[in-house]
Amino acid sequence: MKDDNIIKFERPKPKKAPRQVSAGQRKALIWLAVVLVLAGVWAYYQYIAPPTL
Numbered sequence: 001m002k003d004d005n006i007i008k009f010e011r012p013k014p015k016k017a018p019r020q021v022s023a024g025q026r027k028a029l030i031w032l033a034v035v036l037v038l039a040g041v042w043a044y045y046q047y048i049a050p051p052t053l
Contacts, residue, residue, distance in 0.1 A: 021029075
């Protein structure tokens, strides 16, 4: 006998609260992004850009 047409009543799974990022972590992520952008710009002009700019 197939059981695929039987409704199973289960408790709903508890919803997890959205993850909160602290102010210190947010500042650290912003500074890390700024440093990475600056490093990317430097690497572009150091290695990729034509020398006659």
